[in-house]
Structure formats: structure tokens, C-alpha cells
Amino acid sequence: GAVVSQHPSRVICKSGTSVKIECRSLDFQATTMFWYRQFPKQSLMLMATSNEGSKATYEQGVEKDKFLINHASLTLSTLTVTSAHPEDSSFYICSARGEPEQYFGPGTRLTVT
Amino acid sequence: QKEVEQNSGPLSVPEGAIASLNCTYSDRGSQSFFWYRQYSGKSPELIMSIYSNGDKEDGRFTAQLNKASQYVSLLIRDSQPSDSATYLCAVNMRYNFNKFYFGSGTKLNVKP
Numbered sequence: 001g002a003v004v005s006q007h008p009s010r011v012i013c014k015s016g017t018s019v020k021i022e023c024r025s026l027d028f029q030a031t032t033m034f035w036y037r038q039f040p041k042q043s044l045m046l047m048a049t050s051n052e053g054s055k056a057t058y059e060q061g062v063e064k065d066k067f068l069i070n071h072a073s074l075t076l077s078t079l080t081v082t083s084a085h086p087e088d089s090s091f092y093i094c095s096a097r098g099e100p101e102q103y104f105g106p107g108t109r110l111t112v113t
Numbered sequence: 114q115k116e117v118e119q120n121s122g123p124l125s126v127p128e129g130a131i132a133s134l135n136c137t138y139s140d141r142g143s144q145s146f147f148w149y150r151q152y153s154g155k156s157p158e159l160i161m162s163i164y165s166n167g168d169k170e171d172g173r174f175t176a177q178l179n180k181a182s183q184y185v186s187l188l189i190r191d192s193q194p195s196d197s198a199t200y201l202c203a204v205n206m207r208y209n210f211n212k213f214y215f216g217s218g219t220k221l222n223v224k225p
Contacts (some may be wrong), residue, residue, distance in 0.1 A: 105156060
């Protein structure tokens with residue numbers, strides 16, 4: 001089956017620092033990857049859609065300068081949370097589109113102190 | 114109106130019973146429909162996809178699609194406590210094929 005990995009699985013950082021999260025499709029090429037955020041007991045919230053070789057499309061209300069997305073290849077997308085603050089603490093989940101379905105990575109739990 | 118709607122639950126069923134989860138969607142032209150299971154603290158896992166009207170069975174799971182009524186459902190037969198999770202319905206809409214629209218999820222509790 002289609003496997004998506006995400007690294008790191010858990011990260012703690014200090015306020016004001018930046019954190020990079022990697023998302024890889026291991027056994028298929030993904031022209032489209034998605035980044036979601038989920039707060040405890042809340043629904044998935046789509047942050048952005050990224051296509052290989054082009055700029056990401058951000059959802060309304062998501063700051064593109066704060067959440068930098070790079071889809072460098074058909075198997076790798078990265079999300080960088082810049083100048084992180086405690087309110088950015090959340091569960092970040094990537095997914096990759098393997099036609100026609102979407103497969104999720106295991107998620108990254110970010111805690112900003 | 115939200116693009117995809119689900120009853121948030123919780124839906125409680127006894128072990129061994131059939132759990133029925135429902136989802137409605139707004140775009141009549143939608144073609145692809147998915148059910149994901151999400152355990153607490155984990156990411157969603159794809160359990161079923163359906164593209165044509167009717168039923169699709171996979172083990173204890175049956176997905177049902179009715180495009181005329183714009184609903185998709187998931188039946189879980191012989192429910193087990195391990196099925197306790199939040200079930201997310203996702204739809205690939207015709208007007209934005211590159212995006213998956215998720216419902217808010219239905220929490221299922223299977224009581225031993």
C-alpha cells in the first residue's frame with residue numbers, strides 16, 4: 001500500500017525559533033501534497049496544497065510567510081514553521097495524493113515553549 | 114451549507130452490532146468519496162473509497178453511495194471495541210479536483 005512518512009514525529013522548540021517538518025511518499029510519486037493542522041478534539045484543518053515545482057496554495061487565514069512550504073520533488077514536501085509561538089503548538093499532518101486517493105503521514109506533534 | 118456534513122456523534126453501539134455512519138455532500142457532480150478512520154492522537158487512515166452508486170464491501174466494512182440523494186454511508190458489521198474511533202468522510206468535488214473536502218467526523222464508541 002501507499003506509505004507516507006513524516007519526520008520528526010514530535011518536536012519541542014522555543015518560542016521564536018523555526019521548525020522544519022518533512023513529508024515523504026515512500027512508494028509512489030505524489031504530484032500533490034497537503035498540509036493539515038489539528039488541534040485537540042477538533043477537526044482537520046487544511047493549511048495548504050502543494051504541487052511539485054510550483055508555489056503552494058494556502059487556505060484563507062493561513063499566513064504563507066509563517067508557514068513556508070516547499071515541494072521540491074515528487075516524493076518530498078517540507079513545512080517550515082517560522083518564528084514559532086506557543087499558539088502554533090498543534091498536530092501537523094501531511095498527506096500525499098496517489099491517484100485517486102489521499103494517504104496521510106503519521107503526523108508531527110509540535111510543542112512551542 | 115458545508116461542503117461535507119456528518120453527525121458528530123458520539124454514536125454508541127454494542128459489540129457485535131452494525132454501526133451506520135452517514136455523510137452528505139453539497140456538490141452533485143462529485144465523483145470520488147472516501148472514508149477515513151482516525152484514532153485519538155493519530156493521523157487518519159484510509160479504509161474505503163467508492164466511486165459508483167451502490168455498495169462496496171471490504172471485509173466488515175461496506176460503503177454505500179447514492180449520488181442522486183448526495184449521501185455516502187459506511188456500515189461496520191460485527192463492531193469491535195477496536196473500531197472505536199472518529200470516522201471522517203471525504204469528497205473530491207468536481208469544481209476543485211485537487212482538493213479533498215472533509216466532514217468534521219463522527220465519533221464511534223463500541224461498548225464491550
